[in-house]
Amino acid sequence: MPATAVFRTAIAPEWVDYNGHLRDAYYMLILSFATDALMDRLGLDAAYRERARCTLYTLEAHIHYLQEVKQTDVAEVCVRILAADAKRIHAGLELHCERHTGPAALAEVMLLHVHQGEKVTAMPFPPAVSDAIGRLHEETAGLPVPEPGSRRMELRPRP
Amino acid sequence: MPATAVFRTAIAPEWVDYNGHLRDAYYMLILSFATDALMDRLGLDAAYRERARCTLYTLEAHIHYLQEVKQTDVAEVCVRILAADAKRIHAGLELHCERHTGPAALAEVMLLHVHQGEKVTAMPFPPAVSDAIGRLHEETAGLPVPEPGSRRMELRPRP
Numbered sequence: 001m002p003a004t005a006v007f008r009t010a011i012a013p014e015w016v017d018y019n020g021h022l023r024d025a026y027y028m029l030i031l032s033f034a035t036d037a038l039m040d041r042l043g044l045d046a047a048y049r050e051r052a053r054c055t056l057y058t059l060e061a062h063i064h065y066l067q068e069v070k071q072t073d074v075a076e077v078c079v080r081i082l083a084a085d086a087k088r089i090h091a092g093l094e095l096h097c098e099r100h101t102g103p104a105a106l107a108e109v110m111l112l113h114v115h116q117g118e119k120v121t122a123m124p125f126p127p128a129v130s131d132a133i134g135r136l137h138e139e140t141a142g143l144p145v146p147e148p149g150s151r152r153m154e155l156r157p158r159p
Numbered sequence: 160m161p162a163t164a165v166f167r168t169a170i171a172p173e174w175v176d177y178n179g180h181l182r183d184a185y186y187m188l189i190l191s192f193a194t195d196a197l198m199d200r201l202g203l204d205a206a207y208r209e210r211a212r213c214t215l216y217t218l219e220a221h222i223h224y225l226q227e228v229k230q231t232d233v234a235e236v237c238v239r240i241l242a243a244d245a246k247r248i249h250a251g252l253e254l255h256c257e258r259h260t261g262p263a264a265l266a267e268v269m270l271l272h273v274h275q276g277e278k279v280t281a282m283p284f285p286p287a288v289s290d291a292i293g294r295l296h297e298e299t300a301g302l303p304v305p306e307p308g309s310r311r312m313e314l315r316p317r318p
Contacts, residue, residue, distance in 0.1 A: 019275070024217040025191040029184035032300065049177065058183040062312055068279075083314045090314050103295075108312045116178070153221050153267050153309035155224040155242045155249050 034077035080140035193236035239299035
């Protein structure tokens with residue numbers, strides 16, 4: 001697994017749809033589990049969430065489906081930090097399968113750190129988490145950003 | 160249900176995550192089921208798929224998460240056609256719950272009509288399907304397009 005890989009999973013049979021491949025939403029489920037793994041890596045794990053009553057909410061997600069994933073594949077997700085501020089992480093996620101040379105899907109997610117009290121309020125990351133985000137950002141900053149990234153979706157003329 | 164509603168579902172307990180609400184990927188699963196319902200409405204149903212060996216592949220999806228959905232909610236999805244050409248549909252999807260006045264999520268998807276032969280090839284819609292897409296496009300063209308739509312994802316400064 002590359003250094004930036006955070007999650008690896010087999011494909012559950014119930015994730016395969018009538019088209020004979022991984023249903024679009026289950027690509028997102030694998031990416032969602034990968035985001036959980038990223039949270040563990042950054043110190044936003046279950047113990048932290050319980051103690052601080054803080055967690056990450058997904059604000060936005062944009063995914064490009066590039067290759068079919070079959071039931072016999074194993075999916076691996078690599079992550080990079082594209083940007084971050086005091087409360088938010090903009091992460092890039094790549095879903096890979098050995099069968100394909102390029103990524104099977106590319107996604108970007110925007111994550112917000114919140115406190116779940118009587119109401120849900122945005123909350124700055126604690127310093128140790130900010131440091132961990134900064135380190136991962138530095139580690140992944142030099143990697144080429146795969147195209148197409150997030151962009152306005154529209155019907156573009158095709159050759 | 161509004162005229163453009165195509166799908167309605169209760170929230171399965173296993174769709175709720177450690178944050179106490181619908182996991183991000185399961186919003187997408189509900190939207191994916193709604194896309195199946197849209198296909199039925201357009202004549203791209205199971206019988207068509209079997210007969211023609213044609214189906215829709217999702218090329219791209221962009222979702223904004225606006226409200227938490229709880230296990231006690233019922234989700235309803237409205238659809239509109241934002242654009243279409245001979246082989247592609249650009250659809251807008253809104254996920255609503257009665258508890259919230261506005262949508263709980265907004266999404267856009269780009270769908271491609273393909274033939275699943277020895278290899279998968281893009282294929283024009285049959286005329287009856289193109290007509291059905293055109294009619295739904297006309298019916299929904301006048302509806303206000305909710306903001307924010309699909310756009311390049313980036314960390315924008317917050318007030």
